[in-house]
Amino acid sequence: MRYANLESYDRVLFIGGIYSNYLALEKAFTMARSLKAEAVIVMGDFGGFGPFPDRTLELLRREKIFAIQGNYEEALAGGAEDCGCGYTDPRDNHYAQISYDYTRSCTSAEHVRWMGELPRYIRLSIGGQRTLVCHGSPRQINEFLWQTMTPRPFIEKMLRDFDTDLIICTHTGLHWSRFIEPGRGVVNVGALGRPANDGKTNVWMSLLEWQDYGFRAEFIPIEYDFDRLAREMESEKLPPEFVATIRTGWWTTCLEVLPAKERARGQF
DSSP: OOEEEEEEESEEEEEOOOTTOHHHHHHHHHHHHHHTOSEEEEOSOOSSSSSOHHHHHHHHHHHTOEEOOOHHHHHHHTTOSSOOOOOOSHHHHHHHHHHHHHHHHTSOHHHHHHHHTSOSEEEEEETTEEEEEOSSOSSOTTOOOOGGGOOHHHHHHHHHHTTOSEEEEOSSSOEEEEEEETTEEEEEEOOSSSOOSSSOOOEEEEEEEEETTEEEEEEEEEOOOHHHHHHHHHHTTOOHHHHHHHHHSOOOSSOTTSOHHHHHTSOO
């Protein structure tokens, strides 16, 4: 396992699943300064879904933030033929392949080399609590940790197995948190790249702060020029299903992986 170790902080901003949404990323970096975050950590899947992946990568590298690999970065840097997203349904994999092929063809070799040098995990302390930052889960880069599928015994075992108090993850595209004790639990920071399947066009990032009584996870909505992004996706001939999600806030692809309760909250 490739780890990066950071120092201790009390207030950290987490950005997951950018999916080439460089317009939302620009807004997120502007907001980070006003939020007075002590550190910003970006958690992989920089490309996929949206247009012009190099624009996102240029922003990330210019800001010099902390970043880890997601399955996209691992796949691109390793020359893989697919994204390694972890889907099993043919329809999910069909759209994932379209997304990966576009991203691979539009990402510069220099950016791919940079992605290959990123760590897979970050360990740091937040408010004195041991924190492990990963993409999918500490066990597997493309594991989906869902709110309705993470009972207390499962969380306790994950924390024990990986010698940590808190796991910060993304990959599912849906934000949630569960603390089994004030200083112990799991936070899924959601995704900056596409809406949270809730019929709203905003996207999300997460601010984690240590307070006297324990962790406070704040999920922060980001409003951005979604119509511009949709038009650019159309100009790049990305699937109309992807564009519909940006314009309506409802997922139209990568739905089969959703557990029943999470899927029931969406339109499809």
